[in-house]
Amino acid sequence: MLNFTIRRVLLAIPTLLFISLVIFLLLEASPGDPLGDVPLTVPPEVKEKMREALGLGRPWFIRYVLWLKQFFWVEPLYWTDQLLGTYFSDGMQRVISFQSRSPVFDVIAQRVPQTLTVVGMSYIVGVMIAIPIGILSAYKQYSWFDQIGTFVSMVGFSMPTFFTGVVLIIIFGVKLQWFPSVYDTTHEVQDWDSFLVQVRQMIMPVTVLALYNAAQISRFMRASMLDNLGQDYVRTARAKGLGERKVVLKHVLRNSLIPVVTVIALGLPTVFGGAIITEQVFKVNGLGQLLISSIHANDIPMVLTLTFIFAILIVTFTLIADILYGVLDPRIRYD
Amino acid sequence: MTETERQQRMNTEELIEETAGAAAATSALPPDEPQVAGGETRSQWRDVWRQFRSHRGAMVALVLFVGVLLFVSVGPWLWTIDPGYVDIRARNTGFTAAHPLGTDQLGRDMLARLMAGGRVSIAVGLTAMLIAIFLGSTIGVLSGYFRRLDAPLMRLTELFLALPLLPLLLLMVTLFREPLSQSFGPAMGIFLLIVSAIGATSWMQSARIVRGDVLGLKEREFILAAKSIGTPPRRMILRHVLPNVLSPIMVAATLGIATAIITESALSFLGLGFPPDFPTWGRLLFDAVDQMALYPSRVILPGVFISLTVLCVNYIGDGLRDAMDPRIRGR
Numbered sequence: 057m058l059n060f061t062i063r064r065v066l067l068a069i070p071t072l073l074f075i076s077l078v079i080f081l082l083l084e085a086s087p088g089d090p091l092g093d094v095p096l097t098v099p100p101e102v103k104e105k106m107r108e109a110l111g112l113g114r115p116w117f118i119r120y121v122l123w124l125k126q127f128f129w130v131e132p133l134y135w136t137d138q139l140l141g142t143y144f145s146d147g148m149q150r151v152i153s154f155q156s157r158s159p160v161f162d163v164i165a166q167r168v169p170q171t172l173t174v175v176g177m178s179y180i181v182g183v184m185i186a187i188p189i190g191i192l193s194a195y196k197q198y199s200w201f202d203q204i205g206t207f208v209s210m211v212g213f214s215m216p217t218f219f220t221g222v223v224l225i226i227i228f229g230v231k232l233q234w235f236p237s238v239y240d241t242t243h244e245v246q247d248w249d250s251f252l253v254q255v256r257q258m259i260m261p262v263t264v265l266a267l268y269n270a271a272q273i274s275r276f277m278r279a280s281m282l283d284n285l286g287q288d289y290v291r292t293a294r295a296k297g298l299g300e301r302k303v304v305l306k307h308v309l310r311n312s313l314i315p316v317v318t319v320i321a322l323g324l325p326t327v328f329g330g331a332i333i334t335e336q337v338f339k340v341n342g343l344g345q346l347l348i349s350s351i352h353a354n355d356i357p358m359v360l361t362l363t364f365i366f367a368i369l370i371v372t373f374t375l376i377a378d379i380l381y382g383v384l385d386p387r388i389r390y391d
Numbered sequence: 392m393t394e395t396e397r398q399q400r401m402n403t404e405e406l407i408e409e410t411a412g413a414a415a416a417t418s419a420l421p422p423d424e425p426q427v428a429g430g431e432t433r434s435q436w437r438d439v440w441r442q443f444r445s446h447r448g449a450m451v452a453l454v455l456f457v458g459v460l461l462f463v464s465v466g467p468w469l470w471t472i473d474p475g476y477v478d479i480r481a482r483n484t485g486f487t488a489a490h491p492l493g494t495d496q497l498g499r500d501m502l503a504r505l506m507a508g509g510r511v512s513i514a515v516g517l518t519a520m521l522i523a524i525f526l527g528s529t530i531g532v533l534s535g536y537f538r539r540l541d542a543p544l545m546r547l548t549e550l551f552l553a554l555p556l557l558p559l560l561l562l563m564v565t566l567f568r569e570p571l572s573q574s575f576g577p578a579m580g581i582f583l584l585i586v587s588a589i590g591a592t593s594w595m596q597s598a599r600i601v602r603g604d605v606l607g608l609k610e611r612e613f614i615l616a617a618k619s620i621g622t623p624p625r626r627m628i629l630r631h632v633l634p635n636v637l638s639p640i641m642v643a644a645t646l647g648i649a650t651a652i653i654t655e656s657a658l659s660f661l662g663l664g665f666p667p668d669f670p671t672w673g674r675l676l677f678d679a680v681d682q683m684a685l686y687p688s689r690v691i692l693p694g695v696f697i698s699l700t701v702l703c704v705n706y707i708g709d710g711l712r713d714a715m716d717p718r719i720r721g722r
Contacts, residue, residue, distance in 0.1 A: 082566070219694035366555030
């Protein structure tokens, strides 16, 4: 197991390096100019100076290696400095955004909480809805509950989040006026009332994402439960006189959760990607909104870093899913 | 790394089984003598069709999907208003006889725009699916059939799976829209860009499924027989391997249409899809969001069309999978 983990981690490094190179070259091949927004009255010599100041004058491979160094060496050093009060990163250049001229990671750190509260909350809610539904509809296969559950999850799966979000806004934000349609990120929770305001504004984005996730996970849960309900050990458990509740909720559920847990882990990075759309619908200024605005502004370091962070998330969670599978299921042997 | 691949194959199998769960329990017992049963000739496709018909949800979905297809293809012949015709005096009308679904903020007829938008959306879905399936089955068959190609091609697939797709799609579409629309015209350039971007980023699942099937197929006797009479690899693949992996490819293709339509409308919704005067369902939705408080129907109609089409396609894919895979029938 340990061997397998080490091998996978080592293999993940070249994968990530390659992905970063792909993203970098894609950005490099693009015709966009980071100085496109600079007024035409600025003389060409000054523009050339600005280009130099942004580090654009050098050939691409040097800039790529420089970015790698900044990402993997300077940034960790900077954060350890912040934590421990040391001075390792003094005089080193951090990854700087073209747009705001401030370090990319500071901007990202400002945006992460918004995304994490909405996305994380919705994923938890989604899983909590999905698992009971999956259990029930597998246990009562072909009952009306199962039929409706399957249909609803199919619909939830097929409705794009931008549509469900907009419909919710029209119904609950505009017609009924229950919830605010725009997410206010400057809102701070201080007391009970402001906490309620926060809950009210989170309900709609969380519902949209949670429904979408629940639709997918409940289908996995149902299939996995069905697989296990037909196994011999279930018959044995029943035959030796165990109560139905114990059979289903202890024996079957535990075994059925193994694949579902890995699916949940695999789905997390995709949820971050999907949140780009939901953030746009509800005007949450999280990571997705940051990505879109920096794509529009040709802010190459920001786009590169953000996309690469998404890639790291995907690779990490795939790894976690693989390892979890091996840990949870003793039948799986990697060595 | 075969362990990971085995596990990934198990994952795909779970995925297949998981979606098959929606099937109704309708497996009939096989006839005692299949050769003479029924009296009519039995081909595989007739069997598949018979099985497909018994899946009620899939049949309803098929009828609805054909309806949507007719709406966008034949509709413009019957409803001849130009979707781009601006009638500023008739803007923002509700449901009237002249404009059954109302008009938008420039007085363009919504019914005509929905038809035109659907044409583009479905065309994008179909073309992107064709590209993805072509790439996926080529890579899947090659890596399953030729042992030497297996490792590098599967590494490539894993690499693509690790790419953050939506951010990359956004990136590709924003960065390359200008040069492409200059060389192919605004509409065609964006169409090519979106279709190839979606196609190039969604072939991985089908490649894996096809590879798994080809690997299993290679152990079968008929392949050995064909090989022993000296069939060259090219004919081997085209005559013996491909027809036998056609059913997973078809299921993947159906589901691919749904994903492509959703991705295109998501791009349009983020304002990075087709140009404004070129309606697609996602674009119509995006344009209407600004005034959704006043004219909610303009948001809901394209959204309903997107969801309905995707739902139908998903159900058809479900039914196809049930009909084509006898092992999971009736689950």
